[in-house]
Amino acid sequence: MSxxxxxxxxxxxxxxxxxxxxxCDFCLxxxxxxxxxKAMSMSREKxxxxxxxxxxxxxxxxxxxxxxDINTGFTxxxxxxxxxxELGLKALYIKNDCLNxxxxxxxxxxxxxxxxxxxxxxxxxxxxxxxxxxASVAAYAAKADMKAYVFVPADIEPGKLIGTAIYNPVxxxxxxxxxxxxxxxxxxxxxxxxxxxxINLRPYYAEGSKTLGYEVxxxxxxxxxxxxxxxxxxxxxxTRIQKGLDELSMLGxxxxxxxxxxxxxxxxxxxxxxxxxxxxLHVNPVEPNTIAKSIAIGNPADGYYALSVVRQSGGxxxxxxxxxxxxxxxxxxxxxxxxAEVAGGxxxxxxxxxxxxxxxxxxxxxxxxxxxxxxxxxETVSDIVQPFTIQSSLESxxxxxxxxx
Amino acid sequence: MAKKQVMFTFPEGLVKEPIIHNxxxxxxxxxxIRRADVSENKGWVVLELDGEEREIERGIAWMTDKGVxxxxxxxxxxxx
Numbered sequence: 001m002s003x004x005x006x007x008x009x010x011x012x013x014x015x016x017x018x019x020x021x022x023x024c025d026f027c028l029x030x031x032x033x034x035x036x037x038k039a040m041s042m043s044r045e046k047x048x049x050x051x052x053x054x055x056x057x058x059x060x061x062x063x064x065x066x067x068x069d070i071n072t073g074f075t076x077x078x079x080x081x082x083x084x085x086e087l088g089l090k091a092l093y094i095k096n097d098c099l100n101x102x103x104x105x106x107x108x109x110x111x112x113x114x115x116x117x118x119x120x121x122x123x124x125x126x127x128x129x130x131x132x133x134x135a136s137v138a139a140y141a142a143k144a145d146m147k148a149y150v151f152v153p154a155d156i157e158p159g160k161l162i163g164t165a166i167y168n169p170v171x172x173x174x175x176x177x178x179x180x181x182x183x184x185x186x187x188x189x190x191x192x193x194x195x196x197x198x199i200n201l202r203p204y205y206a207e208g209s210k211t212l213g214y215e216v217x218x219x220x221x222x223x224x225x226x227x228x229x230x231x232x233x234x235x236x237x238x239t240r241i242q243k244g245l246d247e248l249s250m251l252g253x254x255x256x257x258x259x260x261x262x263x264x265x266x267x268x269x270x271x272x273x274x275x276x277x278x279x280x281l282h283v284n285p286v287e288p289n290t291i292a293k294s295i296a297i298g299n300p301a302d303g304y305y306a307l308s309v310v311r312q313s314g315g316x317x318x319x320x321x322x323x324x325x326x327x328x329x330x331x332x333x334x335x336x337x338x339x340a341e342v343a344g345g346x347x348x349x350x351x352x353x354x355x356x357x358x359x360x361x362x363x364x365x366x367x368x369x370x371x372x373x374x375x376x377x378x379e380t381v382s383d384i385v386q387p388f389t390i391q392s393s394l395e396s397x398x399x400x401x402x403x404x405x
Numbered sequence: 406m407a408k409k410q411v412m413f414t415f416p417e418g419l420v421k422e423p424i425i426h427n428x429x430x431x432x433x434x435x436x437x438i439r440r441a442d443v444s445e446n447k448g449w450v451v452l453e454l455d456g457e458e459r460e461i462e463r464g465i466a467w468m469t470d471k472g473v474x475x476x477x478x479x480x481x482x483x484x485x
Contacts, residue, residue, distance in 0.1 A: 011440070022479060023410065023478065023479060026439065027439050027440050027451075028410050028439045028440065028451050028453065028478045029440070030479070106484075106485075127484070128482045128483040128484065129483060129484050129485065130483060130484070130485055131485060132484075132485050133484045133485060151483075153483065178481070178483050179476075181482070181483050182476070182477050182481055182482045182483055183477065185482040185483070186409075186477040186479070186482060189482075190407075198479075198482060198484055199479060199482060202479070233484065233485050234480060234481065234484060282442060282449060284414065284447075284449075285414060285474060285476055293485065294485030295485055296485070297480075297481045297483075297484070297485070298481060299412075299476045299480050299481045300480055300481065301479055301480025301481065302480070303480070343485070372485075
């Protein structure tokens with residue numbers, strides 16, 4: 001059963017009936033789903049009986065009936081002892097969200113958004129993306145038997161298109177800058193009767209990422225971490241991890257949350273970190289210039305709210321260079337066997353700094369969120385391939401490799 | 406007629422110019438400010454532009470030429 005009550009403006013509090021609408025008509029701020037928490041009756045036992053997907057938390061999500069799902073969520077929470085030893089952390093966990101059906105956390109919000117699109121009677125969904133969101137929307141549209149329009153910037157790497165094109169969406173490459181793509185999509189969303197995933201479906205889309213917070217708490221046997229380290233692009237994921245934890249606490253399923261939230265960005269696209277460091281609450285847009293394209297968002301829609309979460313939780317924000325991010329990818333792979341995309345490298349590099357500076361203490365229970373899989377951006381670490389080349393003889397092996405055996 | 410919601414971000418040096426007033430004077434565009442934060446050396450304004458689509462586009466191009474950053478109010482739509 002759904003406990004969805006209304007859409008509510010995060011800035012001015014104006015309320016709207018549940019509908020495809022992303023912005024408040026009055027102050028043009030983002031809307032979010034409001035629930036009737038008092039009517040909810042939850043227990044750990046009841047939740048544990050649900051499916052081993054994000055939909056075990058269906059009662060906490062804004063959907064009414066059958067859901068569109070391709071088995072998203074309930075990804076592993078791995079105790080990262082080897083990486084922890086490298087970084088000097090004794091209670092480090094990795095939430096490995098690479099292991100979703102389209103290899104990124106985007107399957108969570110998209111599962112909710114496509115379910116909602118179908119409820120609203122849309123026959124078409126759309127999005128603009130540099131890769132992860134595109135693949136997820138195309139996959140979910142295929143499952144829901146809906147048409148998908150996916151807009152990508154023209155300079156996107158061809159390899160990234162394959163993971164989207166395989167699901168057969170209408171794939172549109174747009175000439176021009178990312179800003180041009182933004183402007184075009186804002187216009188398209190006004191003109192066509194589509195469920196635009198991160199425009200008119202954004203309040204519902206956003207809620208899917210809360211399940212990361214729920215899962216981590218449940219996998220830690222119903223407690224919140226002491227520290228969360230997560231990447232930020234639009235800032236939505238970051239705010240929703242916190243919201244997930246807060247809701248569980250409000251429902252009495254975990255103790256009051258005192259989690260320090262640490263936000264990481266790539267230095268070439270770090271508007272939220274910039275705002276944190278300068279002490280302002282306004283996130284000034286920047287022109288992204290980083291290889292971490294999945295988090296290269298110059299004008300983050302939820303930047304203000306992500307910044308608020310950082311400040312209110314007593315957390316922090318740091319930006320790392322592309323070289324540090326690549327080193328972070330390698331470190332994670334070579335200690336924990338997890339091949340993350342560049343955004344994951346940004347998280348590990350940020351975690352390394354936080355641990356080295358003593359900001360995160362060695363005994364604090366820390367969860368680092370890895371949100372996308374490495375094969376999506378494998379060209380960024382192609383220099384790692386340096387095989388020995390030998391003849392097919394024992395002599396050749398022993399001559400060239402032998403000394404290392 | 407069309408409506409467009411945008412955020413203008415003003416660099417240092419443009420804060421003292423009545424640039425939104427001039428936008429409404431030079432183009433057939435009605436400007437409706439909903440939120441803003443302007444200090445002595447920088448600022449941003451969230452507003453709705455109302456007019457013919459072509460006039461709105463011309464007005465936005467003029468603002469961009471003046472050095473104002475113009476973004477969709479919803480933030481970046483392109484995501485990772």
